[in-house]
Amino acid sequence: AIERTFSILKPDATRRNLTGKINAVFEDAGLRIVAQKRIQMSRAQAEAFYGVHRERGFFNDLVSFMISGPVVVQVLEGENAVARHREVMGATNPANAAEGTVRKMFAESIEANSVHGSDSPENAAIEIAYFFAGTEIVG
Ligand code: CMP
Numbered sequence: 001a002i003e004r005t006f007s008i009l010k011p012d013a014t015r016r017n018l019t020g021k022i023n024a025v026f027e028d029a030g031l032r033i034v035a036q037k038r039i040q041m042s043r044a045q046a047e048a049f050y051g052v053h054r055e056r057g058f059f060n061d062l063v064s065f066m067i068s069g070p071v072v073v074q075v076l077e078g079e080n081a082v083a084r085h086r087e088v089m090g091a092t093n094p095a096n097a098a099e100g101t102v103r104k105m106f107a108e109s110i111e112a113n114s115v116h117g118s119d120s121p122e123n124a125a126i127e128i129a130y131f132f133a134g135t136e137i138v139g
Helices: 011-015 019-028 043-049 059-066 081-089 102-106 121-131
Strands: 002-009 032-039 071-079 115-117
Touching: 002 019, 002 081, 002 121, 011 019, 011 059, 011 071, 019 032, 019 081, 019 102, 032 121, 043 059, 043 121, 071 081, 081 102, 081 115, 081 121
Parallel strands: none
Antiparallel strands: 002 071, 002 115, 032 071
């Protein structure tokens, strides 16, 4: 089915001017960018977005990293978009990511891993609504 997923190009990607190269991987995989904006997240926004990880040891470092520079938030649309996007992102830890994936090609570390993607259609809807008004999404 045609789905939507939520994606973030993280500060390590914007810093190294890689947003176009990463978007090309998404588009080549059949994902369509139906909304996109470059923002500077606030600490409160990053803490709320990653709220499920609040008890994890890496939480404070993760939040600091996510506000260390601009990010590009996106809505991607396509056939099985959530799974397709996760496939082309590759494993969270670039050391485990398959050849040809965004994280294998571009990620610097498990923290500076270039991209975020929703892990389910349910979370995609929540994450999209966190950053986008319905009128900003043009399919
Ligand atoms: P993301 O998909 O954005 O969701 C949570 C993020 O936490 C994850 O990608 C990683 O970039 C980051 N992170 C940092 N350290 C770890 C870790 N040890 N295990 C999992 N995620 C981590």
